[in-house]
Amino acid sequence: xxxxxxxxxxxxxxxxxxxxxxxxxxxxxxxxxxxxxxxxxxxxxxxxxxxxxxxxxxxxxxxxxxxxxxxxxxxxxxxxxxxxxxxxxxxxxxxxxxxxxxxxxxxxxxxxxxxxxxxxxxxxxxxxxxxxxxxxxxxxxxxxxxxxxxxxxxxxxxxxxxxxxxxxxxxxxxxxxxxxxxxxxxxxxxxxxxxxxxxxxxxxxxxxxxxxxxxxxxxxxxxxxxxxxxxxxxxxxxxxxxxxxxxxxxxxxxxxxxxxxxxxxxxxxxxxxxxxxxxxxxxxxxxxxxxxxxxxxxxxxxxxxxxxxxxxxxxxxxxxxxxxxxxxxx
Amino acid sequence: xxxxxxxxxxxxxxxxxxxxxxxxxxxxxxxxxxxxxxxxxxxxxxxxxxxxxxxxxxxxxxxxxxxxxxxxxxxxxxxxxxxxxxxxxxxxxxxxxxxxxxxxxxxxxxxxxxxxxxxxxxxxxxxxxxxxxxxxxxxxxxxxxxxxxxxxxxxxxxxxxxxxxxxxxxxxxxxxxxxxxxxxxxxxxxxxxxxxxxxxxxxxxxxxxxxxxxxxxxxxxxxxxxxxxxxxxxxxxxxxxxxxxxxxxxxxxxxxxxxxxxxxxxxxxxxxxxxxxxxxxxxxxxxxxxxxxxxxxxxxxxxxxxxxxxxxxxxxxxxxxxxxxxxxxxxxxxxxxxxxxxxxxxxxxxxxxxxxxxxxxxxxxxxxxxxxxxxxxxxxxxxxxxxxxxxxxxxxxxxxxxxxxxxxxxxxxxxxxxxxxxxxxxxxxxxxxxxxxxxx
Numbered sequence: 197x198x199x200x201x202x203x204x205x206x207x208x209x210x211x212x213x214x215x216x217x218x219x220x221x222x223x224x225x226x227x228x229x230x231x232x233x234x235x236x237x238x239x240x241x242x243x244x245x246x247x248x249x250x251x252x253x254x255x256x257x258x259x260x261x262x263x264x265x266x267x268x269x270x271x272x273x274x275x276x277x278x279x280x281x282x283x284x285x286x287x288x289x290x291x292x293x294x295x296x297x298x299x300x301x302x303x304x305x306x307x308x309x310x311x312x313x314x315x316x317x318x319x320x321x322x323x324x325x326x327x328x329x330x331x332x333x334x335x336x337x338x339x340x341x342x343x344x345x346x347x348x349x350x351x352x353x354x355x356x357x358x359x360x361x362x363x364x365x366x367x368x369x370x371x372x373x374x375x376x377x378x379x380x381x382x383x384x385x386x387x388x389x390x391x392x393x394x395x396x397x398x399x400x401x402x403x404x405x406x407x408x409x410x411x412x413x414x415x416x417x418x419x420x421x422x423x424x425x426x427x428x429x430x431x432x433x434x435x436x437x438x439x440x441x442x443x444x445x446x447x448x449x450x451x452x453x454x455x456x457x458x459x460x461x462x463x464x465x466x467x468x469x470x471x472x473x474x475x476x477x478x479x480x481x482x483x484x485x486x487x488x489x490x491x492x493x494x495x496x497x498x499x500x501x502x503x504x505x506x507x508x509x510x511x512x513x514x515x516x517x518x519x520x521x522x523x524x525x526x
Numbered sequence: 527x528x529x530x531x532x533x534x535x536x537x538x539x540x541x542x543x544x545x546x547x548x549x550x551x552x553x554x555x556x557x558x559x560x561x562x563x564x565x566x567x568x569x570x571x572x573x574x575x576x577x578x579x580x581x582x583x584x585x586x587x588x589x590x591x592x593x594x595x596x597x598x599x600x601x602x603x604x605x606x607x608x609x610x611x612x613x614x615x616x617x618x619x620x621x622x623x624x625x626x627x628x629x630x631x632x633x634x635x636x637x638x639x640x641x642x643x644x645x646x647x648x649x650x651x652x653x654x655x656x657x658x659x660x661x662x663x664x665x666x667x668x669x670x671x672x673x674x675x676x677x678x679x680x681x682x683x684x685x686x687x688x689x690x691x692x693x694x695x696x697x698x699x700x701x702x703x704x705x706x707x708x709x710x711x712x713x714x715x716x717x718x719x720x721x722x723x724x725x726x727x728x729x730x731x732x733x734x735x736x737x738x739x740x741x742x743x744x745x746x747x748x749x750x751x752x753x754x755x756x757x758x759x760x761x762x763x764x765x766x767x768x769x770x771x772x773x774x775x776x777x778x779x780x781x782x783x784x785x786x787x788x789x790x791x792x793x794x795x796x797x798x799x800x801x802x803x804x805x806x807x808x809x810x811x812x813x814x815x816x817x818x819x820x821x822x823x824x825x826x827x828x829x830x831x832x833x834x835x836x837x838x839x840x841x842x843x844x845x846x847x848x849x850x851x852x853x854x855x856x857x858x859x860x861x862x863x864x865x866x867x868x869x870x871x872x873x874x875x876x877x878x879x880x881x882x883x884x885x886x887x888x889x890x891x892x893x894x895x896x897x898x899x900x901x902x903x904x905x906x907x908x909x910x911x912x913x914x915x916x917x918x919x920x921x922x923x924x925x926x927x928x929x930x931x932x933x934x935x936x937x938x939x940x941x942x943x944x945x946x947x948x949x950x951x952x953x954x955x956x957x958x959x960x961x962x963x964x965x966x
Contacts, residue, residue, distance in 0.1 A: 264614045266642030349795040352718030352782040352805045376784035465786030466948040483932035
């Protein structure tokens, strides 16, 4: 509070003056408000125009049967939501989003921590290895998607493509149809996503590891703890905040998953790899059912909001203390 | 509030008024920018590739030269962006934001725009409407003409004549039985007979469309298109016929393995790319396929790639004894429509685009024109064949997904792919179409 008192304008207001101390406090408060407006204003405007307003508009459109042309004049109540929530294709889409979330957390997290622990030791070519691991993350989604599509295709007149031929070279004679088998395609997508995003997870974990004080390792070594024990009781608990933030990013990314799926499979084969966002584009925008598409957007928004708030409330509580919840005033 | 901020408020208010006044002017003048006799006509099309892009620019420049004071602002956009985002948004915004001359898609698509009141009735351009003849039917809504097609053709089977020869196929199949024999011969010669981009849905769906127009009578099709009721038994029968035809072949045949992961076009691993690389022998596709395949031939130059010499075309054979009209074909085209408040010069521009001279030169770039007489400009023997096939077809049915509109189209295509390559049944196709029609 003390810093802001000096920022008030040094002009005296006209009219009958109230008690000097109150006046000074009022002026200080006005100055503080102006400061807040100046710093937060642009962000608030952008947020309102590009986030809040579209969300509200989508909510409004979702109650109409509207093809995007002409006036909004066919109010249908909750019909769009009923249709959406009873559509088995949408159920698969939601399932696929959660499939990716769960697998990412269970598989990518542990792998990232293990690789980061390994890379944190003195290794030859460590810099090069780090760069190589991070390369897929830097590639654009479209480039990576097309490359995978070409690698995993089948080349007529055989059933096999470049990736299969490589597998056959190492003795796997009958690999599955990676992108054409509805039962396999989501595992393939998960594989591609892991290849793409593992680098980011590893880099985050490495940054987290850098923050673990050296003294703790020394103390553990003096107490006779082995390497695994040291990692389990010291490194992993101290990596906690990093792991929780990575998991948060991973969950949000999985919920919004669109581009990689759109490029590689377009939601196919036979609608087996749709995600909520893919479903929204396919059955909303691409068929000019803007009202229905908006209903999908609203459902996607609430699922994301619910998960994000829940996660912040329960998992990130300690990490975010003071930054979002008001914290202690000093 | 001090004086400085009062002044600021006043200034903001004044600016606001000015903006309001300006936008008032813009919406009041309803589109044409008529200041001092100068008019700008905006023209949006989907010809992003060469030579078409330069050709339309040339046509615009010629029109400007003949009409002093008129500027034609011609822009090419990628097809899906144009159709799904740019045009709907621009029409919704209205006024100056809306293009004056733009692409309109047939039947269900144009109907939605007409109902929203965005399109000008072009029936007054009697000469132009007459010059395109029957090709214009798809853009006629309630007896009024709202779009004029400048390109129109039927789909057929593009095939590799070299591979046909190697497989010992001497005559192009005229019936579905002969077609089946040709497929078996091709497979025996070691190539994959038919490529299909089922990953994108619609290329596979066109096989069902073909069976539908060959199984359903002209009247049934017409009735279904008008009422959007697909309960006619012929729609189930079409699926049964398609499935039993497919089941007559061994293994993955007649199509390539894993078709549901193959995209339609544009990329080397697409069905078009497979045909271009000579790993498949045939593909069912519209008139644009010649350019698409040419582009994807391995090692093709980036500018004006020539179509490979082996690329040939035949109409889809008739099914003997089927109830459909013999010689019926599927096809459609691209048309120009005019925004309701567009300046009158737009109509003149459209007339110029549709003139026999421009259409003849359009044909010479490797396209199929619509204006009678312009087919003289076609030099390519394959395109000549398609143009003849279009004229000779007893009935040209618009692509069913375009005809029934995108909502039914998407549901129909999903169900067809499911029948062909999943565990769907013939009954599920009309069921899905009726269910989708109920959401319109």
